[in-house]
Amino acid sequence: MEDYERNSNSPTHHEEDSDVRKGPWTEEEDAILVNFVSIHGDARWNHIARSSGLKRTGKSCRLRWLNYLRPDVRRGNITLEEQFMILKLHSLWGNRWSKIAQYLPGRTDNEIKNYWRTRVQKQAKHLRCDVNSNLFKDTMRNVWMPRLVERINAQSSPSTCELSESMITDPGQRVDEPSPVEPGFLQFNPIHHDQQLVPAAEVSAASSNSPAETLSDVVVNGSAGYDPIGQTGFAGFNDWGCVGGDNMWTNDDESLWFLQDQLLSHETTSYSYN
DNA sequence: AAGCTGTCCAACCGCATACTC
DNA sequence: TGAGTATGCGGTTGGACAGCT
Incomplete structure (x- = not known):
């Protein structure tokens, strides 16, 4: 100012x-x-x-x-669930930031765009591949997203929140246009992963008196203290399921070597790249 | 302590589309 | 129907700040 x-x-x-x-x-x-x-x-x-x-x-x-x-702007770190949503929706729609933002309550397209540029593209850079390449997309889908799922499930009570692997890989879950909203619909319910996704605004309009029925509410409220590396240096996994801040690839069981192994195994098996 | 470097994010810009007259 | 205007979107920039040397 x-x-x-x-x-x-x-x-x-x-x-x-x-x-x-x-x-x-x-x-x-x-x-x-x-x-x-x-x-x-x-x-x-x-x-x-x-x-x-x-x-x-x-x-x-x-x-x-x-x-x-705007009063409903949400501040603070991008949660694991939001990261998952961003990855998933970006894989469907690409850089349609405003559209992606519709599915992340309180997040702006600008914030998501910044997140993508600063975090996701950084990972691509670390791996020396283009963020739009099949290689990177496969790594996201086969390595990082499952890791996110594991961590989300680990954070939450199994009885209340269990993300399914099929949320990552099931092509039948393509989200083209939102479906009509049912009262009490969860915009991202890991239990009912066969449901279609619904923009947060539509959910809140249809179910304004049930604000706790979002994945973030279900999961994040029970996971106080999540603090992505890169923000504060919390001693744990970073956004990408790996330990460390900028030095994230150097000192744990899911190091760069692990990811490179994944990439190499993909390169030498069934994938062809652009 | 000072300078350098990298990260984050608010805000701007240009373009495309929608709207109004 | 076309011109002018408003709005929305995605890309980019620049400053603040933190960490490192």
């Missing part, structure tokens, strides 16, 4: 630009925007931008609201 004030007074801040503010939002701006959205709703962003007195574009207001000010 102070940086913004500094920037806005910088010599490079030309007079013709001063009509439109850019850069980080101030608390005052946030308060104004929240107030206006509460009155006018979260639409007609250009109108909000003009009538609020904010010297921001409608696009900027919209982005600020969706990614930060």
Whole structure:
């Protein structure tokens, strides 16, 4: 915020630009925007931008609201279940971030996009393969996603949450379009893995009084303390089921060597790559 | 302590699509 | 129906920060 004030007074801040503010939002701006959205709703962003007195574009207001000010924005680390969902949905839809975000309650497309770029692509880089290659996709499906499943199941009570391997590999679970929502539907119920996925917004609209019925609620609330490596250095598995932070590949039973073995075994058996 | 490097994430930009007149 | 405008989406950038040397 102070940086913004500094920037806005910088010599490079030309007079013709001063009509439109850019850069980080101030608390005052946030308060104004929240107030206006509460009155006018979260639409007609250009109108909000003009009538609020904010010297921001409608696009900027919209982005600020969706990614930060919206009351249901979820903060904090991406959970194991969310990681699993991201991997799974990305394998179906690719970089359709907004679509993927619909299935992760409270997460924004921006956040998911950032997660993918900073974490997932980093792993691809470590393995010296392209993130879009069949090799990497196979590794995700055959190594990392099963590891995530194991860890999710290990974290949770078997009676309440049991992820199935078929959630990873069953092509019949392709998610093209959401199905109609039934009351109380779980958007990601590991027990009923044959169900279709439903965007979180639709679930909350259909079942607003059962907020605990999400996978995150079922599992994560019972797994306090999960702290992905790379964020704080928690001494345990990182996001990818391997030990260590940046040095994640060096010192455990699921080291880079393990993954490379997996890759090599794939390379030498049944896979052909682009 | 200072400089360097890598990571994370908020915010911007450009383009595509939807909407309105 | 076409032009202008608004909105949404994905890609990219830049600053803050932490860790390392």
